[in-house]
Amino acid sequence: MTNPDLMALLQAHGGLSAGLTRFRNGLVSDGWIEKGSLFATPVTLDRVAAQQARAVAQAFPDATLLVGAPACGAVPASAVARHLGCRVAYVLLQPEAAWHRMNIPKPPERVVYIDDLICTGQDACLALHFLRQEGHTVLGVSAWISRAALSGEQLVTLAPPPFRLLDASELGPDSTFEFQDIRE
Numbered sequence: 001m002t003n004p005d006l007m008a009l010l011q012a013h014g015g016l017s018a019g020l021t022r023f024r025n026g027l028v029s030d031g032w033i034e035k036g037s038l039f040a041t042p043v044t045l046d047r048v049a050a051q052q053a054r055a056v057a058q059a060f061p062d063a064t065l066l067v068g069a070p071a072c073g074a075v076p077a078s079a080v081a082r083h084l085g086c087r088v089a090y091v092l093l094q095p096e097a098a099w100h101r102m103n104i105p106k107p108p109e110r111v112v113y114i115d116d117l118i119c120t121g122q123d124a125c126l127a128l129h130f131l132r133q134e135g136h137t138v139l140g141v142s143a144w145i146s147r148a149a150l151s152g153e154q155l156v157t158l159a160p161p162p163f164r165l166l167d168a169s170e171l172g173p174d175s176t177f178e179f180q181d182i183r184e
């Protein structure tokens with residue numbers, strides 16, 4: 001079966017909403033992605049996982065462990081690991097970074113951190129810091145799309161962000177938000 005790429009799937013499943021958007025974290029954008037449009041149907045999500053698995057295999061052929069953070073990173077991490085036949089572990093980020101007890105990997109593993117959508121990059125940075133503190137080698141990060149650059153890290157994405165963040169100077173006094181309180 002052919003694997004339609006991420007953007008085509010988001011488009012086909014109504015996951016791309018153009019329009020002035022205020023995120024829950026205060027950032028403003030000219031649109032937003034509803035990833036739930038893909039998460040809701042595991043068969044569809046798996047097509048993205050196949051694409052992400054190919055990207056991980058190409059960029060990080062020596063990876064021994066994939067890591068994702070609940071809630072939204074753990075699902076793709078597991079799906080990608082299934083395609084690659086490798087192991088997976090989950091890092092909890094709240095109230096502080098820690099392994100989920102299901103798998104506490106013994107260092108040193110060569111780890112790729114897996115995510116869906118990275119916005120500010122705060123969670124990814126927390127997770128990478130934890131992984132290094134735990135004695136693992138972080139090879140890099142694989143995400144569907146990232147709005148943040150994650151400086152100093154090898155970040156591999158499936159597509160560039162379809163919407164851009166706007167700064168205050170780009171908003172007029174009468175700007176009206178089409179979407180409010182959004183968490184991608």
Ligand SMILES: O=C(O)c1cc(=O)[nH]c(=O)n1[C@@H]1O[C@H](COP(=O)(O)O)[C@@H](O)[C@H]1O
Pocket residue numbers: 069070071072073115116117118119120121122123124183184
């Ligand atoms: O995992 C989450 O809690 C989560 C829920 C949600 O509704 N939206 C969402 O983006 N996330 C996660 O939050 C992280 C992105 O937030 P930043 O830390 O701002 O980059 C990613 O790990 C997402 O998977």
